[in-house]
Amino acid sequence: MSETETIRFDSLDISSEVLRAVARMGFTEATPVQAQTIPVMMAGHDVIAIAPTGTGKTCAFGIPMLEYLQLKDDGIQELVLAPTRELALQIAEELTALARFIPGARIATLYGGQPIKKQLAALKRKPQILVATPGRMLDMMERKQARLDGVHTMVIDEADEMLKMGFVKDVTKIIEATPSDRQLVMFSATTNQDVMTISWKYQYRPVEITIAAVDENKPEIAQYVIDAERNDKEERLEYLLDSDEYHRVMIFTNTKFMTDRLCRQLQKQGYKAECLHGDIPQGKRNLTMEAFKKGKFPILVCTDVAARGIDVFDVEAVINYDLPTENEYYTHRIGRTGRAKRHGVAFTLMSFQDSVRMDEILRYLQGEQPEKLEFDEMGVLRHANGTPFFDKI
Numbered sequence: 001m002s003e004t005e006t007i008r009f010d011s012l013d014i015s016s017e018v019l020r021a022v023a024r025m026g027f028t029e030a031t032p033v034q035a036q037t038i039p040v041m042m043a044g045h046d047v048i049a050i051a052p053t054g055t056g057k058t059c060a061f062g063i064p065m066l067e068y069l070q071l072k073d074d075g076i077q078e079l080v081l082a083p084t085r086e087l088a089l090q091i092a093e094e095l096t097a098l099a100r101f102i103p104g105a106r107i108a109t110l111y112g113g114q115p116i117k118k119q120l121a122a123l124k125r126k127p128q129i130l131v132a133t134p135g136r137m138l139d140m141m142e143r144k145q146a147r148l149d150g151v152h153t154m155v156i157d158e159a160d161e162m163l164k165m166g167f168v169k170d171v172t173k174i175i176e177a178t179p180s181d182r183q184l185v186m187f188s189a190t191t192n193q194d195v196m197t198i199s200w201k202y203q204y205r206p207v208e209i210t211i212a213a214v215d216e217n218k219p220e221i222a223q224y225v226i227d228a229e230r231n232d233k234e235e236r237l238e239y240l241l242d243s244d245e246y247h248r249v250m251i252f253t254n255t256k257f258m259t260d261r262l263c264r265q266l267q268k269q270g271y272k273a274e275c276l277h278g279d280i281p282q283g284k285r286n287l288t289m290e291a292f293k294k295g296k297f298p299i300l301v302c303t304d305v306a307a308r309g310i311d312v313f314d315v316e317a318v319i320n321y322d323l324p325t326e327n328e329y330y331t332h333r334i335g336r337t338g339r340a341k342r343h344g345v346a347f348t349l350m351s352f353q354d355s356v357r358m359d360e361i362l363r364y365l366q367g368e369q370p371e372k373l374e375f376d377e378m379g380v381l382r383h384a385n386g387t388p389f390f391d392k393i
């Protein structure tokens with residue numbers, strides 16, 4: 001499914017009661033994790049969904065859970081495990097909202113830190129749905145207050161967090177108290193060894209669903225890599241600057257020495273450039289920053305450290321003259337562009353010696369891979385498909 005495709009809840013095979021509740025909650029379109037999980041869960045499959053926070057996972061499992069509910073039957077049919085009491089309460093609240101038009105649905109929440117009496121009373125009311133933290137769940141099982149042998153669907157929310165918190169044994173015990181043919185669904189922001197082990201041990205042919213982060217404030221940054229041997233870097237850099245496309249540019253190098261030298265070189269060639277690094281007194285640095293912000297000069301050459309203290313504002317282009325020594329720096333550096341205008345451009349000049357480092361950065365970037373640009377024999381920068389990068393040459 002493409003990311004732009006939208007799925008309305010009413011196009012999914014959901015009962016009218018749940019649809020009404022969803023509409024009441026103000027939702028019309030399913031989020032990607034919902035659009036992908038709901039049909040698969042309703043078809044009875046085990047699921048392992050890797051999705052970042054805020055993507056709408058609760059409804060993704062909450063809706064199918066309510067569709068499964070057998071109101072005639074007593075006993076616990078569905079169980080959600082959550083790592084913390086706050087999360088358990090939040091999930092129970094959302095399930096209650098979803099079940100608003102299903103009068104016979106009973107939801108109970110079990111977590112530590114509250115007198116057990118109240119929760120025992122809740123269990124006496126024969127909930128079909130239980131939301132619990134692992135510790136309290138186990139406690140109730142040991143007190144013979146909750147039987148899980150009628151569980152149809154078990155959901156482990158924030159599995160990575162839960163297993164990181166040392167709940168592996170508890171979670172395992174709880175899973176083993178449910179029937180072996182129950183549906184097991186796991187949600188996790190990341191994968192880790194424990195998550196994979198639980199999946200491998202207890203899931204039957206799980207359907208894997210992976211969702212990328214949704215970040216609407218994320219600027220669109222066009223990223224490019226240009227081959228440039230050490231001795232050619234300055235010439236390549238000047239080509240980019242001469243395009244006249246960018247009126248506020250940050251150029252990153254890795255050392256104070258390089259920053260100074262490159263800046264002097266550029267000045268000698270007639271560019272209005274200033275530099276910023278840790279050896280420059282703070283007062284002078286502030287003046288330079290102010291002037292750059294106000295547009296008094298277009299080119300700032302700097303190190304990562306010097307740039308770090310600066311509050312972010314918009315630059316049109318970021319150029320990595322040196323490859324950053326830390327992967328995270330790459331993201332920080334290019335994040336200086338694209339803010340106000342929502343799109344920016346980042347160039348990385350890559351020498352043969354840089355290529356190993358670049359591979360590491362590419363692995364770190366995962367999805368968003370920079371495009372490779374090349375100079376032809378006439379010295380014109382071109383896209384891979386041959387079109388010139390800059391219109392006017």
Ligand code: ADP
Nearest residue numbers: 027028029030031052053054055056057058059
């Ligand atoms: P996650 O568990 O992935 O962190 P939540 O299930 O807590 O995400 O949902 C995050 C927020 O998005 C909540 O405020 C929830 O009410 C809202 N939300 C969930 N589904 C939708 C939807 N389909 N449309 C709009 N908002 C939604």
Ligand code: MG
Nearest residue numbers: 054057058157
């Ligand atoms: Mg959640």
